[in-house]
Amino acid sequence: MFRQLLYTQWKWSRLVLLIICLASFALPLLSVQGVRPDDLGRFDIEQMLAGIQTWGLLYPILAAAAALILAMTTWGPDHRGKHIYALSLPIPRWHYALLRFGAGCVLLAAPVVAVWLGALVASAATRLPAGLEAYPTILAMRFALAALVAYAAFFAISAGTNRTAGIVLGVIGGLVVVQMILLVADTNINLVGPFMLQLFVWPGPLEIFTGRWMLIDV
Amino acid sequence: MSRRLLCTALWLAACAAPAAAQTRAELSQRIARLTTAFARAETARLRADSAARARVTFDTIRAGPMRVLAARSIVRAVAPAVDSAWRALEATFGLSARIVGQETIAVQFWGQAEGNIPFDSPNTINLPAAPPTELVTRYVIQQGSRIVRQTEDTQLTSWLSPQFAPGGPALDRLDVVYVELATSPRSKARSCFVGDLVACRAALGLAGREDPVRAWYDAADRRAIVRRFGRLGGDVGRCQRDGPDEACEAALRLIPPEQLPRPLSPAAQLSLLQIVLDAGGPGAYDRLRSSAAAKHSIEERLALTARVASGDSLLSAWRAKVHAARPHTVEVSAGSAWAAVLWGVVLGFLALRSTRWR
Amino acid sequence: MFEHIDPRSPTPLYAQIAARLKLAVASGELRPGETLPSVRQLAARLRVNPATVVQAYRDLEGEGFVEMKQGAGTFVREVASDRRAVERGKQAVRLVRQMMQEAGQIGVTTHELTEAIRQELGAKVA
């Protein structure tokens, strides 16, 4: 049963998954282009680290994009068929959603492995000055965790009914509007600020995205 | 303090002028005339202040030998800060902390009832209205340690960074020092990082009388520093245009030695000092000050204070400690990893419960 | 054989099938001992509910025209010739009744009807 669900999901997303895997493999290689001694034979390390850091911003974006696209291809066909087929299958609904989620995670492993391989190749291919080290596996693990969180979030949103999605967006919209009014009335009560902050601080879901996405660092 | 800044500004202005037209003698004549004029203005100001001060009431807060003047309305706020400041000074400087009693410190808050009091004390701290106690403490400590360190011997003072004060910045941040060592473009810092103790000695400025332009940098460093100057003629221009190393050296000599950028930041020196004081235990700073008479090099004095056999073992101990403090910048902490997995499961579970299925 | 099975007629399908089979047996179309098509084949060919075919076969068995052997299928039984004559008589009576009903609907009196029959029979006899 799981194999068939995985097969259908793979068939729906294989093209875009290939593109994502290529991007995931290429990203680490691109990020280490700047790691070269300058004309004086010296390593301008601040410059290199800054370069790697700017490249590093693409990892979370790629993880989120991969997760979003996978979640959409997971639920796309079911949405179009108004879930009749899924409902007529003889397994409880939570079981079906669980299998879909599992299949998505398995497919998500492809870009993660691609990033890992890209990072391994990149770190093997560059001569590092003393003091700097490459962290391919940690980068891949961080990428995997970020992708997992993003996939779970998008999976839940696209599995939810338009009603729940509407409610969630309504709440967020309401908060922003209230925040605007508060700003206009120049009281310095800040509703959205701390809430947003909590998202990115430790127990928050998006904390994994805020780490240092650096293939090479001190 | 301000006099010193004035001199350096004049020096820089002088060097910037075309070197062929001005000899060194003319330059020093002009500076002497300016400083005498400045001194005459200073004495006039002091006489005016003392007349105004007589009319205003203020108190003296005492903590150990320390005497702090403050207007009556702010005494209640300043007193606790003075106590904790004195405790910090005593903890770091040991007996030498008593020197702080030689001068009075004045504290004023912005907008205090008595208005601005022209204290005659050279250590006047002007703070914003109702500052937090830690802020008052920090400023009082800084003034206190400045008084104590005024009487340090020139060898120690020239080596020790002016920022050194109890509870000062980056005293125990070895990881920051590690990052600096690992990523510094200066060759001496890099070879120190790799393990060359001689480079560490030069980078930390412990090499005694040597000529900094040659000792602190190699050719590439010198060129890199000069390149950061503006577009100038003479030696600077030639060095910038990949001229011989001598041009870069000449360019650097134009800058007074104490203004030259050290291979390692004060944070590195402070971390070394911290290790010395910790190793030396109570009264370490006193021993450091008293060892001035024995004509040792600064390195030997530090080793003596830290009760360590030789400078090299001190440096290698320091280097080992820095390496041990390597920050795990990139690692995914177990906490955030588990949080991510947990969020994955929770959000996934949300999808399972979704009411989409009606 | 089952061209004019009409699902829309009021008589139920199983009765129509049974009557048609009885006619076939009576008229000798189905020789004794022959096997009837299986329920599955007949239902598929006529596109009727298999239960209908089963019921038709059971009626015929009730009236002694066929014999259902478990697993081997349904066989036409040896029917005495007078039974067949009686059966043919019943069919004739049914046809006449149907004709009279249709005549009543279109206003033909019984006299005109018998006149037409005699004429038709006369033409055939002559």
Add this chain to the structure above:
Amino acid sequence: MSHAVEIRDLHYRAGKTFEIRDLAVNVPTGSMYGFLGPNGSGKTTTIRLMLGLLRPIKGTITVLGGAVPRESPRILARTGYVPEQPHLYTSLTISEALAFHAAFYPTWDWKWANELLGQFQLRRDQGLARLSKGEMGKLEMLLALAQRPELLVLDEPTDGLDPVVRRDVLTALLDYVSQHNATVFISSHLIHELERICDWVGVMDRGRLVTELPMHSFKSGIKRLRVEHAPALPGDTPFVLLAREGGNGSLETWTVRGWQAPMRQYFEGVGASLREIVDLDLEEGFVELLRTFREPTIGA
């Protein structure tokens, strides 16, 4: 006689426009139950409620002995469903769709599936997106049959298909039913087809069940009578008078329900004479029934 499907006072509302109120349906096990009703009468909704695809507000639904929606997974495993609109993943090929479907049904029969593939002349590697309406209809039936269900719920399986495809689909269905004693619940507008194969009839209109009878008693029960000198007020009649139209002169046409032969004496009793009894086939009976069900009859 146990029922494969039992629905008791079912109440369901979708939005404000449409409502099913205290519906009761009983489908005898092993029967072929024809489910008639005009468009928009709630047939598809009833079927979805029956399969647990929708949740009723009130009412109990028991299918194959299990309570829907609590035990619907186990029930759906023994039920073949052909929806009104094709509901399969169109991005798959036929063999992929089969493999996917088979993975969910333990009673799946590959031999029978391949046999049907041959019968229906469906090519395995054809993409579902490019199937014609007929081929898709055949595939849906194939999927439903190949899982050897005990209950087949067919929502207008052959509507809109050409006669050849309809014939293939029906023969396959009958072929299956004759081998396994399965219950078939079929909703359709092709009344002649239902007349042919169904032995039970249920009629639904505007969310309520009009009647539920064996096919034979449904058809024989509805007659059109030519009556002469009919009394103005029929009084209490042994049958249900559905409609009454004045024909030419004194000849009237009555449409009745629940007619039995001995009811002739009623006419002698009221001084009328029953000129003729016209039999109605399922379609006419259905139309008459619905026509009168919507506007209350004159007499009643």
